[in-house]
Amino acid sequence: MTDRKNRLKKLVEVQEQLKALHETRRAGFLAEANAAKQEAKALAERFDAEGSLAGLFPELYHNRIAGALRRQDESLEKARAEAAKVAAATARTNMVERAYKAARRDDERRRGDRERLEIIEQKRGR
Template sequence: MTTRKERLRKLVKLQDQLKAVHETRHAGFLAESIAAGNEAAELAGRFDKEGSMSALFPEIYHDRIGRALAQQQASERMARDEAEKLAAATARTNMVERAYRDAVRKHDRDTADRERLEMIERKTIAGEGR
């Protein structure tokens, strides 16, 4: 049978892993957003350069710039959603960590109390045996 302390310790570990997943996903979405923004800026910069194919195929350039900007917005939206999930996971992790610390303190107090009682019993038994 597992104690409350052991269950909470496992839950803290699980919450930390979940928090790490959200942090990783958030960072990934931010990186995707930056990459899409850079691509749109690069395409827009090439659009007006001399010798650019944009004069021959302006629709393709506009379409690709539009898709890059849409991808940037979508990635930013997903990053915000993931940031909210990360905040919730952080709050849950903090609550579980507090509960775990409380359980450890209670366990330590109970152990110390038991040791004191055993010591008192040994002294009582030793005193009666004289």
């Protein structure tokens, strides 16, 4: 294998790992956003429930609900940013894979050419 082919193969592996990292981070942010949404929903339900302490501490409930919704928005924004990074990593991975495949084809073609030349030289030597 050529040095270029080896480097491209390693680069493809690194790009795939980077893409997986961004996909994992995006999934984590989406999970955080969902958890914050559920928290806000649960707090709102408790606020409206009969016998709730919300009448005594309405500001506390409102602040906690607003905080949960803010965390949801922040997590969704982070997830959108990671989605853009996934798209960029995918594009880079595809580009490097194409270069790796081209280098592999060139290497195989050169190897085939050498083998054919060796066969021709062997026939000439006989």
